[in-house]
Amino acid sequence: MTADPSGTPMTSGNLLTDNPALYEARFPDPDRLAGRWAEDCLRRHGAGPRVLDLGCGTGRDAAHLHGAGRAVTGADLSEAMLAHARTHHPGPAYVQADLHGFDLGEGVFDAVVCLDSSLLYCHANAQLDGFLASCRRTLTPGGLLVAEMRNGAYFLGRTDLLDIPTVDTFTWQGTTYRSATNLFVDRTAQLLRRIRVWSADDGSPPVEQHSAWRLLFPLELRHFLAAHGFEVLDLHDGPGPRTEPAWREGESPGVTADGDRLHLVARLSA
Structure with missing residues (x-):
């Protein structure tokens, strides 16, 4: 595990769930x-x-x-x-x-x-x-x-959310974070799987994280x-x-x- 200068760990866990203040910075809802x-x-x-x-x-x-x-x-x-x-x-x-x-x-x-x-x-x-x-x-x-x-019905015949990675960049407490997210459909499990690669400008190595949603x-x-x-x-x-x-x-x-x-x-x- 490494940490950026603000003290936020870049781990193999869920970066946003493990760091709630970072979550709120990434998904603001003022x-x-x-x-x-x-x-x-x-x-x-x-x-x-x-x-x-x-x-x-x-x-x-x-x-x-x-x-x-x-x-x-x-x-x-x-x-x-x-x-x-x-x-x-x-x-x-x-x-x-x-x-x-x-x-x-x-x-x-x-x-x-x-x-x-x-x-x-x-x-x-x-x-x-x-x-x-x-x-x-x-x-x-x-x-x-x-x-x-x-x-789940949105993904019947549509691939616009699957074709290219979604890239987001934001700065929090002096550190710039970048996430590249790929979505793909696991039809057998009926899941929308997500692979997100995090990087930061503090020199810490990139971290790849996996999660999934049920396609209902x-x-x-x-x-x-x-x-x-x-x-x-x-x-x-x-x-x-x-x-x-x-x-x-x-x-x-x-x-x-x-x-x-x-x-x-x-x-x-x-």
Whole structure:
């Protein structure tokens, strides 16, 4: 392991997950667009005040929902992320939990929020079943599941996101970081695999990191939700916090599911 002058380690782990402040520098959201979109969904469908932000990461969205007057618990598997959230985005309660299966109490939340493709880290059907069964257990009857993620259907016949690497450069605390990201579809596993090579101008060697998202299709997602007692209220490709153009206050949900992002609101049957 090496470290840059700011003290951020360049390791073979997940550089952004292991370094939450760097994550926020790489993915700034000064207007809290994701949190505002989630709050709009909750308000539009009449959700109660108790919210679980599952895969809360650095805590930005959980803190926004808390600021909107909700009683929020942020849950994540990464202790580094949770430590950062408690220090930099106070207000919510923060707990460690695995989205593949968790038990935070029965009927204790009015809504579960799962943003930024966190749900797609359920790679296997059993993991997705575990996630939905846990959501069902922790929600009150009539509770909401709000999620935002990549759309597997987008990759049917499209290769624009696969053809060339995505290169990003940003500077944080005097060090310039560069990432080159390649995506490819693993059809057998139904995964969108990601290879990201990090480099920095501090002389540390490049680091290659691997991750993957489940490619879920809209009808497939509807089937899983119905099997666990959820009724789909909204399932569309935008507008949302990561679409182009991005969602704006007051915009209604779309009616198609063809774009790169998928936005879900589902209600647990009473």
